[in-house]
Amino acid sequence: MMTTQQKLWLEKAEALKPTLFRRTVKPRHWVRPERDAQGFQGWRLATLGPPEEFYARYHRRDLDATFDFGEYCVGQVRFEIEVAGTIDSPLRLQIKLGETPAEVGEDFNQYQGTLSRSWLQEEILNLERPGAVIRLPRRYAFRYLRFHAEYDAGYQFRIKNVVCDAVTSADLAAVSPLPASCPEPLRDLDRISLNTLKNCMQTVFEDGPKRDRRLWLGDFRLQALVNYHSFKNYGLAKRCLYLFAALADEHGRIPACLYERPQPHNGNSHIYDYTALFAPTLLEYAQASGDWDTAAELWPVAVRQLDIVQEDIDETGLFQDRGKWWLFIDWSSGLDRQAAEQGVVIFSLKKACELARALGREPECAVLERRIAHLSRAAMEQLFDAGRQVFVSGKERQVSWASQAWLALAGVLPPDAAAGTLRAVAATPAAVKPVGPYLYHYVVEAMFACGMAAEGRALLLDYWGAMAKLGADNFWEVFDPQDPSLSPYGSHLINSYCHAWSCTPSYFLRSGPAAHGFGARQS
Numbered sequence: 001m002m003t004t005q006q007k008l009w010l011e012k013a014e015a016l017k018p019t020l021f022r023r024t025v026k027p028r029h030w031v032r033p034e035r036d037a038q039g040f041q042g043w044r045l046a047t048l049g050p051p052e053e054f055y056a057r058y059h060r061r062d063l064d065a066t067f068d069f070g071e072y073c074v075g076q077v078r079f080e081i082e083v084a085g086t087i088d089s090p091l092r093l094q095i096k097l098g099e100t101p102a103e104v105g106e107d108f109n110q111y112q113g114t115l116s117r118s119w120l121q122e123e124i125l126n127l128e129r130p131g132a133v134i135r136l137p138r139r140y141a142f143r144y145l146r147f148h149a150e151y152d153a154g155y156q157f158r159i160k161n162v163v164c165d166a167v168t169s170a171d172l173a174a175v176s177p178l179p180a181s182c183p184e185p186l187r188d189l190d191r192i193s194l195n196t197l198k199n200c201m202q203t204v205f206e207d208g209p210k211r212d213r214r215l216w217l218g219d220f221r222l223q224a225l226v227n228y229h230s231f232k233n234y235g236l237a238k239r240c241l242y243l244f245a246a247l248a249d250e251h252g253r254i255p256a257c258l259y260e261r262p263q264p265h266n267g268n269s270h271i272y273d274y275t276a277l278f279a280p281t282l283l284e285y286a287q288a289s290g291d292w293d294t295a296a297e298l299w300p301v302a303v304r305q306l307d308i309v310q311e312d313i314d315e316t317g318l319f320q321d322r323g324k325w326w327l328f329i330d331w332s333s334g335l336d337r338q339a340a341e342q343g344v345v346i347f348s349l350k351k352a353c354e355l356a357r358a359l360g361r362e363p364e365c366a367v368l369e370r371r372i373a374h375l376s377r378a379a380m381e382q383l384f385d386a387g388r389q390v391f392v393s394g395k396e397r398q399v400s401w402a403s404q405a406w407l408a409l410a411g412v413l414p415p416d417a418a419a420g421t422l423r424a425v426a427a428t429p430a431a432v433k434p435v436g437p438y439l440y441h442y443v444v445e446a447m448f449a450c451g452m453a454a455e456g457r458a459l460l461l462d463y464w465g466a467m468a469k470l471g472a473d474n475f476w477e478v479f480d481p482q483d484p485s486l487s488p489y490g491s492h493l494i495n496s497y498c499h500a501w502s503c504t505p506s507y508f509l510r511s512g513p514a515a516h517g518f519g520a521r522q523s
């Protein structure tokens with residue numbers, strides 16, 4: 001049951017629902033997917049000609065045609081069918097839409113992944129009156145579209161004028177150009193990042209427009225940071241903050257994710273690290289927008305999340321996994337998350353203190369500061385391996401990038417020493433590495449935070465640059481340069497190739513290129 005307060009917050013959120021910008025996009029090329037061991041995930045697209053060449057042709061059966069829109073689109077698809085002859089039976093058309101060539105190339109019937117196959121974008125239409133404008137039923141996220149008509153139609157037909165009515169709530173006109181000194185490879189990363197964010201910006205900050213198409217707190221925090229330095233849609237960020245606050249459960253715990261339809265509701269999953277990050281997300285919104293009233297109104301929600309995460313801190317000040325939560329941090333399967341979670345909580349408590357001070361609530365800092373001291377001491381006494389000069393995690397004393405990054409961001413060690421832990425982990429091949437851009441973001445952020453600007457820039461160029469080199473239109477949900485088909489869900493087909501949390505190169509480039517040294521960098 002929602003409280004009266006929560007109902008008001010939901011009303012505020014709904015009043016902030018943005019109207020979407022619309023644009024019609026036409027396919028650029030008529031293509032054919034072909035297997036190619038050198039191509040991304042084993043596929044390439046051979047160009048056959050302009051779409052008009054295909055539109056001019058009539059078919060009866062065995063139609064198989066793919067279009068490349070030349071850019072990534074999120075929106076509704078429509079096309080026309082023209083019939084020559086008597087329509088004596090429905091026309092059966094299969095349509096696939098893909099973010100990648102592999103999606104339009106591979107057979108979805110072979111899909112064995114752990115998430116629902118219904119995320120794979122595919123329609124089978126049995127059209128009783130095919131001679132008309134056909135509108136596909138859903139919103140799609142794709143660059144490639146494939147038509148397949150396997151069965152004899154009994155008459156001639158042709159398909160023409162395929163278009164996508166693309167939607168976004170991102171205002172492209174709000175983005176200022178990068179400084180002229182910014183070199184080309186970085187401009188490319190910026191362009192791909194902003195594309196990613198634009199495509200995820202709908203009536204909330206979606207995690208991915210193909211999948212899961214919902215608001216996740218961890219993704220939202222990073223999207224919002226990029227948004228403040230690019231599209232500057234403060235209203236959308238405010239809407240998302242109010243949605244989380246409105247949909248907290250009876251204990252005051254916000255969900256890790258939420259759905260908008262049919263009406264906003266709680267996603268009923270709880271991620272320990274995401275819960276803690278509500279406070280930093282609120283502070284960053286207020287700092288960027290200047291809207292401190294919203295921060296003051298939602299302050300109790302931020303504090304409540306930190307009280308809730310505190311319940312899993314033991315008497316010595318250490319986070320203990322009691323099996324109550326989903327611990328996220330990264331998709332890496334072997335990662336021990338204890339140390340990283342410890343870092344997230346300290347980081348979030350510090351941001352909450354900053355927010356308290358900005359709101360004139362200094363007295364409330366005392367309790368937060370006591371927790372910071374207690375947790376920091378525990379991190380040093382129980383997680384820091386002085387011999388190896390790295391933080392370790394869990395019973396097995398695992399060494400990972402995640403632990404060093406989050407404890408560096410938590411400021412448990414002075415910046416120089418924290419930089420030492422990051423350098424040590426980079427020099428330890430056995431250390432558990434990130435597998436996704438979400439954690440890579442925090443590694444880069446930690447590097448900048450502790451004076452490793454050159455290493456931060458290099459990692460950014462290396463990791464996100466590798467996706468750009470593989471032809472990314474948007475940055476991806478997961479990416480392991482050693483294994484471009486890696487998926488946490490058992491199939492690369494279901495991965496999201498336009499994923500919110502990967503859009504942060506623009507944050508690093510735009511939140512002060514001078515500070516990060518990007519503008520001055522020679523490519």
Ligand code: RAM
Nearest residue numbers: 207212216218219328477
């Ligand atoms: C997946 C999505 C989403 C992420 C969660 C933890 O469902 O990739 O972006 O926030 O996991």
